[in-house]
Amino acid sequence: MKLRKTCLSAVIAVFILFGFTAGFGFDFSELENAVSEHTLGNGLRILVMERHDAPVVSFITFANVGGANDPKEYTGLAHMLEHMAFKGTMDIGTKDIDKELPLMKIEDSIFYELRAERKKGRLADSARLADLEQAFAGAIDSAGEFVEPNAFDHILETEGSVGLNAGTGMDMTIYMMSLPSNRLELWMAMESERFYKPVLREMYRERNVIAEERRQTLENSPFGRALDEMKAAAFLAHPYGISIVGHMSDIQNYTRDAVKEHFKKYYVPTNLILAIVGDVKPNEVFELADKYWSRIPYSPKPEELATIEPEQKGERRVELEDPAQPLFGACFHIPSSTHPDWPALNATMDYLGQGRTSLLYENLVKDKKIAADVGAFAGYPGNKYPCLALVYAIPSAGHTNEECEEQIFIEIDRMKDELLPVEEVEKIKARAKAAFINGLNSNMGLAMQLASFENKYGSWRELFKQLDRINAVTPEDIQRVAQEYFTKNNRTVAKLNTI
Helix, strand or coil: CCCCCCCHHHHHHHHHHHHHHHHCCCCHHHHHHCEEEEECCCCCEEEEEECCCCCEEEEEEEECCCHHHCCCCCCCHHHHHHHHCCCCECCCCECCHHHHHHHHHHHHHHHHHHHHHHCCHHHCCHHHHHHHHHHHHHHHHHHHCCECCCHHHHHHHHCCCEEEEEEECCCCEEEEEEEEHHHHHHHHHHHHHHHHCECCCCHHHHHHHHHHHHHHHHHCCHHHHHHHHHHHHHCCCCHHHCCCCCCHHHHCCCCHHHHHHHHHHHCCHHHEEEEEEECCCHHHHHHHHHHHHCCCCCCCCCCCCCCCCCCCCCCEEEEEEECCCCEEEEEEEECCCCCCCHHHHHHHHHHHHCCCCCHHHHHHHHHCCCEEEEEEEEEECCCCCCEEEEEEEEECCCCCHHHHHHHHHHHHHHHHHCCCCHHHHHHHHHHHHHHHHHCCCCHHHHHHHHHHHHHHHCCHHHHHHHHHHHHCCCHHHHHHHHHHHCCHHHEEEEEEEEC
């Protein structure tokens, strides 16, 4: 039996996209030559790309710290720090810092007593717990009276910022925004200030926001919970098995001192990258960076994680029951994104389950009609370290997880046994190249990619070798990675069964 062929319309769309991007000047040599780099004396790396089409500039602050770096008892701390970065500084976000700081210390002292009593478990004094809870709530309210809510955001938005946001992954934390180019110095001043003199105000209130986020994404989301338990079963040693948002008990017991220590360890200049793309001059950027960012003292770059996930020796299974739509998922251990097999693995997952012309969609959704949706992708839940390739299916009404499981594994085995036609692989590579180039079609996209490749490979120049990596993939590569990684002993299966 021949493997699935991509429909002509999808191929035409890819070539239209290539023509469109080419028409807008995506000459890689020009892009590469437009990048300037500089390292401050404290180790901060700065990448600047000049693009003078419009008087705007996009900024990325890339912190080489994510959920995988969270310490024990403080899972989710990287995510917590992302929230805290918007709470302001000694000058921004406060009505009176001299009055606010002593009240924050009172918050901390009461919470330490409350935390110690909670740790006694069933032996805790219930009356003392109640008194401490009341005193703690009062201390939070007292400190809150001196807070100017959202002051940091408000200043930037007033000055024309667009896309002010941040995100935490397992491997990194990213802060982003775009501003008119005549606000370059404002960004330098404010962005450096929040990492130079952060004030972790409203931390105890913000814990409640994060706890609610956990409830929404995991505890009250059957799909989220199923996938979370699947990756926990897949990773016995590596912290990729722990949710980015953290365990609920950890969230409720964060201390400000622990957050400060995590900040001091990871938010150091040697662990940060600034990527700036737009209507700027590199020399001006570097002068302003020296003026504002050099205030942060040098500190050695934190060591990378030493934990290595042991080889999986047999299939693992997780089953949950919930009055929700069923879900089938299977994940396989694969190498990190800098491994030579990564492009072939991405091609495999594209062919298997990405889009309406993919193998699984055509067979399970369109032909057999046993699934309402399917998908496949590599790099779960991160990709800096060896990670997972994930395949999933949502059974359609009247069909089961078991039917989807059987057909998914049949199709995976077929990829091991049969070489994909060369023309099919060329279509896969065309889609990958189109997606890659399209991701460079904006200042923000370029800044994000420059910072990411600088962090991942140690050189932003590796960004411009990505098309060569994609072009090098062959049908034999796809078959080989399917045979090597997509085995029964290397997989973890999860089922969410309806009750």
